[in-house]
Amino acid sequence: MDVSHLLDGLNDAQREAVSAPPGHYLILAGAGSGKTRVLTHRIGWLTQVEGVPPWAILSVTFTNKAAGEMRSRLDGIVPGGTQGLTVGTFHGIAHRLLRRHWREAGLVEGFQILDSDDQQRIIKRVVAGMGLDEARFPPRQAAWQINQWKDEGKRPDSIEHRDHPVTRTFVEIYKAYEQQCQRAGLVDFAELLLRAHELWLKDPYVLKHYQDRWRYLLIDEFQDTNTLQYAWIRVLAGSTGQVFVVGDDDQAIYGWRGAKVENVQQFLRDFPGAKTIRLEQNYRSTSTILKAANAVIARNGGRLGKQLWTDGDEGDRIALYAAYNEQDEARFVIERIREYIAEHGNARDCAILYRSNAQSRNFEEQLIQRNLPYRVYGGLRFFERAEIKDALAYLRLASNRHDDAAFERAVNTPTRGIGDRTLDELRRRARQDGSSMWEAVLNEIAMGSLAGRAKNALRSFIALIDEMHRTFRGGDAAADDAPAGLDLAEQIEHAITHTGLRDFYENDKRGNGEARVENLDELVNVASRFEMTPEDTDAGLNELSAFLSHAALEAGEGQGEAWDDCVQLMTLHSAKGLEFPIVFLVGMEEGLFPSQRSTEEENRLEEERRLAYVGITRARQKLYVSHAESRRMHGTEMLARPSRFLGEIPPELIDELRPRVQVSRPAYADRFAGGGGGGFEEPMPVKLGQRVSHPKFGEGTIVSAEGAGAHMRVQVNFEDEGSKWLVYAYANLTAL
Ligand code: ATP
Numbered sequence: 001m002d003v004s005h006l007l008d009g010l011n012d013a014q015r016e017a018v019s020a021p022p023g024h025y026l027i028l029a030g031a032g033s034g035k036t037r038v039l040t041h042r043i044g045w046l047t048q049v050e051g052v053p054p055w056a057i058l059s060v061t062f063t064n065k066a067a068g069e070m071r072s073r074l075d076g077i078v079p080g081g082t083q084g085l086t087v088g089t090f091h092g093i094a095h096r097l098l099r100r101h102w103r104e105a106g107l108v109e110g111f112q113i114l115d116s117d118d119q120q121r122i123i124k125r126v127v128a129g130m131g132l133d134e135a136r137f138p139p140r141q142a143a144w145q146i147n148q149w150k151d152e153g154k155r156p157d158s159i160e161h162r163d164h165p166v167t168r169t170f171v172e173i174y175k176a177y178e179q180q181c182q183r184a185g186l187v188d189f190a191e192l193l194l195r196a197h198e199l200w201l202k203d204p205y206v207l208k209h210y211q212d213r214w215r216y217l218l219i220d221e222f223q224d225t226n227t228l229q230y231a232w233i234r235v236l237a238g239s240t241g242q243v244f245v246v247g248d249d250d251q252a253i254y255g256w257r258g259a260k261v262e263n264v265q266q267f268l269r270d271f272p273g274a275k276t277i278r279l280e281q282n283y284r285s286t287s288t289i290l291k292a293a294n295a296v297i298a299r300n301g302g303r304l305g306k307q308l309w310t311d312g313d314e315g316d317r318i319a320l321y322a323a324y325n326e327q328d329e330a331r332f333v334i335e336r337i338r339e340y341i342a343e344h345g346n347a348r349d350c351a352i353l354y355r356s357n358a359q360s361r362n363f364e365e366q367l368i369q370r371n372l373p374y375r376v377y378g379g380l381r382f383f384e385r386a387e388i389k390d391a392l393a394y395l396r397l398a399s400n401r402h403d404d405a406a407f408e409r410a411v412n413t414p415t416r417g418i419g420d421r422t423l424d425e426l427r428r429r430a431r432q433d434g435s436s437m438w439e440a441v442l443n444e445i446a447m448g449s450l451a452g453r454a455k456n457a458l459r460s461f462i463a464l465i466d467e468m469h470r471t472f473r474g475g476d477a478a479a480d481d482a483p484a485g486l487d488l489a490e491q492i493e494h495a496i497t498h499t500g501l502r503d504f505y506e507n508d509k510r511g512n513g514e515a516r517v518e519n520l521d522e523l524v525n526v527a528s529r530f531e532m533t534p535e536d537t538d539a540g541l542n543e544l545s546a547f548l549s550h551a552a553l554e555a556g557e558g559q560g561e562a563w564d565d566c567v568q569l570m571t572l573h574s575a576k577g578l579e580f581p582i583v584f585l586v587g588m589e590e591g592l593f594p595s596q597r598s599t600e601e602e603n604r605l606e607e608e609r610r611l612a613y614v615g616i617t618r619a620r621q622k623l624y625v626s627h628a629e630s631r632r633m634h635g636t637e638m639l640a641r642p643s644r645f646l647g648e649i650p651p652e653l654i655d656e657l658r659p660r661v662q663v664s665r666p667a668y669a670d671r672f673a674g675g676g677g678g679g680f681e682e683p684m685p686v687k688l689g690q691r692v693s694h695p696k697f698g699e700g701t702i703v704s705a706e707g708a709g710a711h712m713r714v715q716v717n718f719e720d721e722g723s724k725w726l727v728y729a730y731a732n733l734t735a736l
């Protein structure tokens, strides 16, 4: 068989990795050196040269999008494509396992996945139910703590320092939350993985089955695996599995979420005979872009040390734009994109990358104004929008009555006149009996303890859900009076209409009701395009459960389709592993990127620097970097200094697009015009050491000042919020 296509077009180190003899391998290499490409070709090599059947291969990617891309690349290089091969994210793979082995894993058959928003709601109720003070035990923090414990593989009984009073309370919350989830048949993201891991440990037959099956494990972006993911792979590999991992310690950017870059070195210790192969040639970027990336990352300590070079063109210099404010920045970026599209035609070549989701809005506004198609990945997540979750809650409840998270969402949307008192009473009952809300309603109705109005409302709610259930049963629907066998899109349409959701949003006077109805229609469209994967069928899911699971698992990845010709907007975190001809790295300001909190701790700052490295190395031909001199954040105008990362790029690689001059006098300059200054009070004189109070940030001390008049900026050390630079004219400070 001719397999030259698997090695042609690879360099020596890449070939060595692709065609390596059996064993464990760590491919350690910088950005754009072909790690993902090597991993894909390795799969082709195993199946075509080594005669490994595709079903013996498990390949783990970081996002569903990456899994999809890997499948389509494999279709190109492996005859017969990816049939039987397992490719997915850790969560996706764990989910499939649990669907198939729900009984052994101690779950209910139709368990539902809980997203982080619903998780927090449940925890909030747990905290309230335990009579705890929410201010002392904020649900957000409890959720974070519980997820962290789960990511470390810990159940309440195995947590250290449980006798510390605060820890003890969090452990109690964890326990109560676990019970709630178990009873309601809900599984959060971290739980998917922990359960799947526990399944290995407690069921030797299941473990043996998968150890025998998946003898080849390949993992991309290995530097961002967490403790549990690592343990999961180790157990699964056992003594016979062969593990091939690829990663780059300089791109470890999920430490804040529990990822352990130490796993890279741990791997070499835990897997006997593991061999490291380094790739050093970058094929992605121009030499200018690569030099900039290398210079920035060189500032970090404790690196595993990698050389990265390219024989690519020098390319353009990096364009730096110092915007006047965030709108000017957006205007600049969109103008450049327009020019590019006019010349080359492809919107999807352009990516705007930012540090935090909230930054997308300004760019979106400009894109809409200019009529340019765009996609936001992450951020504005389709499946996380309120109206979409409302509609899905009905479907979830219809397929599992004990899903309390869905019950809580559906019961009063649209409003049914079921008051808070009634609901509180139901929650109390449910807690007391250890039952679901649904059962509590049935009990209360049976005992006749509800007031007339609430009783009627709840009765018709129950009838509505039961009716939906009958309608959706597909096969058995014909047995009832319900319309037989609605397909998925019809089921969703039916739910949206019969529950009154559509009317509710159509008559919503709070604005954007129309957009919400459009989103509901889009949900029907999404459902009509939905196709079950072979894995879904394998796992015995019906179409509705498969759809609901996909909605939960893909919520974080936005609605973008790779082939749409759209400008791409995403956070730096979600840009990992991707590449674009033209990249705009925006909001390069101290306090934003690096973020304020990261500047106080060296290891956090280094993680931010790795994020800058990831950002720079996404660009193939042209990189733009920009910062705004003033930016409205949290409702306050702040003056921002350029990010230190800009200063770490060698100046000879940079082309400053506009010298930093004041373009126009801002409106607030009038304040300083003297005379009848539009009713403004004369600002107080600035004294260093002056104690001041700010409406949002509280009290602090002025520690430095620069500039004059309308452009004067002051640095204030706030007691609670740390140090901030503010435009004095806007800051609204009061002397204390
Ligand atoms: P990242 O660290 O960002 O995930 P990576 O190391 O996974 O990057 P790839 O995405 O696999 O890198 O490859 C980067 C680009 O270089 C891709 O466009 C890929 O097709 C191309 N490439 C990789 N190896 C070669 C090669 N030997 N010849 C030509 N192009 C290559």
Ligand code: MG
Residues within 6 Å of the ligand: 035, 036, 037, 220, 577
């Ligand atoms: Mg990659």
